[in-house]
Amino acid sequence: MPIFRLVEEPIFPPPDYADPSGLLAVGGDLSNERLLEAYRLGIFPWYSDDQPILWWSPDPRLVLDLNDFKISRSLRKTLKREVFQVTLDHAFEEVIRACAVVPREAQNGTWITNELLKAYVNLHGLGYAHSVESWFGGKLAGGLYGVSLGKCFFGESMFHLKTDASKVALHALVQRLRAGGFTLLDIQWVTPHLAQFGAVAG
Numbered sequence: 001m002p003i004f005r006l007v008e009e010p011i012f013p014p015p016d017y018a019d020p021s022g023l024l025a026v027g028g029d030l031s032n033e034r035l036l037e038a039y040r041l042g043i044f045p046w047y048s049d050d051q052p053i054l055w056w057s058p059d060p061r062l063v064l065d066l067n068d069f070k071i072s073r074s075l076r077k078t079l080k081r082e083v084f085q086v087t088l089d090h091a092f093e094e095v096i097r098a099c100a101v102v103p104r105e106a107q108n109g110t111w112i113t114n115e116l117l118k119a120y121v122n123l124h125g126l127g128y129a130h131s132v133e134s135w136f137g138g139k140l141a142g143g144l145y146g147v148s149l150g151k152c153f154f155g156e157s158m159f160h161l162k163t164d165a166s167k168v169a170l171h172a173l174v175q176r177l178r179a180g181g182f183t184l185l186d187i188q189w190v191t192p193h194l195a196q197f198g199a200v201a202g
Helices: 032-040 073-081 092-101 114-125 165-179
Strands: 023-026 054-056 062-065 085-088 129-136 139-149 152-160 184-188
Touching: 032 114, 032 139, 073 165, 085 165, 092 114, 092 129, 092 139, 092 152, 114 129, 114 139, 129 165, 139 165, 152 165, 165 184
Parallel strands: 152 184
Antiparallel strands: 023 054, 062 184, 085 129, 129 139, 139 152
């Protein structure tokens, strides 16, 4: 499959034209209009500082039906103990910056460039990007952020500084989405870590 080069107009090729790795297109910009159009089509940006903007639509991708959300016995105990205070959209920029710098297994560096950070902060200001924060002792201990469109939430990244902090944030997100009539959480990449919560590749 060819990799498409985007033009100035915020349009994309059909997502099923992505190559086997999920890469669909290169170039363009991170304007609000282009990002929102991308998410409407199931496309998202993911690239490093030394690369042009790369647009992806992997197949299969990891998706969680909110009715199938599962939690482990240990997480259930953590939730019952109310170890963390959970908030919504109280520290969006702090969460995304932490996602960019907190190390994670099998990942060198970050894909959250300064350009991407600014773009998502802009989407947050418009009411499309949201964060969930887990606090411990008044300090941010974990969290996640993503984009909300229609009745689908597109999870972008999560981090934790204390055990279970990001899982508690995910649990809170799922509860909030269910209450709002959402049906799906798009996790994008297939990862064993998030598959444990009932997400499936589809």
